[in-house]
Amino acid sequence: MDSQYKRTIELSTFLKPGKVLILYGPRQVGKTTLVKQYVSNTSLRHVFYTGDDMAFASDFGKCDLRIIQSMVDGTDLLVIDEAQKIENIGTALKLVVDHHPDKYVLVTGSSSFDLANTTEEPLTGRKNVLNLYSLSFQELAKHSTPYEAGRKLENLLVYGSYPEIVCTSNQAEKENRITEIKNSYLIKDILEFQLLKRSDVVLNLLKLIAFQIGNQVSTVELGKQLGLDNKTVQRYLDLLEKSFVLVSLNGFSRNLRKEVSKMNMYYFMDLGIRNAVIANFNPLDLRNDAGQLWENYMFIERIKRNSYAGFKANYYYWRTYDQKEVDLIEESGGKLRGFEFKWNPNTSKKTKPQKEWLETYSNATYEVISPGNYQSFVM
Numbered sequence: 001m002d003s004q005y006k007r008t009i010e011l012s013t014f015l016k017p018g019k020v021l022i023l024y025g026p027r028q029v030g031k032t033t034l035v036k037q038y039v040s041n042t043s044l045r046h047v048f049y050t051g052d053d054m055a056f057a058s059d060f061g062k063c064d065l066r067i068i069q070s071m072v073d074g075t076d077l078l079v080i081d082e083a084q085k086i087e088n089i090g091t092a093l094k095l096v097v098d099h100h101p102d103k104y105v106l107v108t109g110s111s112s113f114d115l116a117n118t119t120e121e122p123l124t125g126r127k128n129v130l131n132l133y134s135l136s137f138q139e140l141a142k143h144s145t146p147y148e149a150g151r152k153l154e155n156l157l158v159y160g161s162y163p164e165i166v167c168t169s170n171q172a173e174k175e176n177r178i179t180e181i182k183n184s185y186l187i188k189d190i191l192e193f194q195l196l197k198r199s200d201v202v203l204n205l206l207k208l209i210a211f212q213i214g215n216q217v218s219t220v221e222l223g224k225q226l227g228l229d230n231k232t233v234q235r236y237l238d239l240l241e242k243s244f245v246l247v248s249l250n251g252f253s254r255n256l257r258k259e260v261s262k263m264n265m266y267y268f269m270d271l272g273i274r275n276a277v278i279a280n281f282n283p284l285d286l287r288n289d290a291g292q293l294w295e296n297y298m299f300i301e302r303i304k305r306n307s308y309a310g311f312k313a314n315y316y317y318w319r320t321y322d323q324k325e326v327d328l329i330e331e332s333g334g335k336l337r338g339f340e341f342k343w344n345p346n347t348s349k350k351t352k353p354q355k356e357w358l359e360t361y362s363n364a365t366y367e368v369i370s371p372g373n374y375q376s377f378v379m
Helices: 031-041 054-061 065-072 089-099 112-119 137-141 146-151 153-159 171-194 199-210 219-226 230-242 271-277 290-308 345-350 355-360
Strands: 020-024 046-050 077-081 104-109 127-131 246-251 265-268 314-320 325-332 335-341 364-369
Touching (some): 020 031, 020 089, 031 046, 046 054, 046 065, 054 065, 054 089, 089 104, 137 146, 137 290, 146 153, 153 271, 153 290, 199 271, 230 246, 246 290, 265 271, 290 335, 355 364
Parallel strands (some): 020 104, 046 077, 077 104, 246 314, 335 364
Antiparallel strands (some): 314 325
């Protein structure tokens, strides 16, 4: 189902001759739809291929200049969907750009590990990269009043923001579809690209992470619970990040004696996937993890907002050994912005500014983000 929501990204802004535009993002977030909408409206003569087309993938991956010449002759724009499935993709794209600097090239990838690894060196200085996420709150709000968008909040925290899920009104259907996305696409991708044999290990790891949102994660402890060594756990977590399932936060520290910074925290890129992993789609008033869902949602929506606005920032959490904490630190332009996420309105009113954070860092601010004031934070 195509999304009825207009996406924030305008591909025409970033598409330049002589450079490859790479559009990354998980499967099912609308990359192909966005690309097809663009090519249906462009005046550029174009060809559209997919990495799932084995004959094309084999021919393009040969990096034979004569074959590539025949593919792009008579066109202005070469489009390759699911490009990560093509062997030697980086070298092949480099040949296109180097020998046809007047051509436009647009490729998509649903898993960044293969595509990033194989394009990094060949395409140095020859590419622009964009990330497309599941629907942002900002994109939802463009199609309604802020009040109407706010009424969708509980659904977003429980079922996530994949376009197909948001456009489905039946709750049982939402559950079925997000569970299918989890099983058929995300887990399958990780197994397919890394030739991992055991999907149960990946799912069990995700379950453990799902219950530790907002907490520091010990890979040693995870390894003990899963019967894996520490390096294997770290590798799996890296794969889950590169396939856009998880995102990690490092601890912020300039004063190592007081601040905890060695362990990462992990958040899900989409809460529907998180809830599908633990098979819990209960409404918020029947859950004990609403605060964790809120923290996760706010962090991911902030990433989307900043990414689409072209605002570059580094993200951290802040903890001290005597239990002082700030959920999210945003570092940009020499400034530190601290945010605490509180789902419960009573708790948010009682939350006092984190004095030690503000005293330790003179260039820092602090703000509590709750359901009463979140819209300016994510839009």
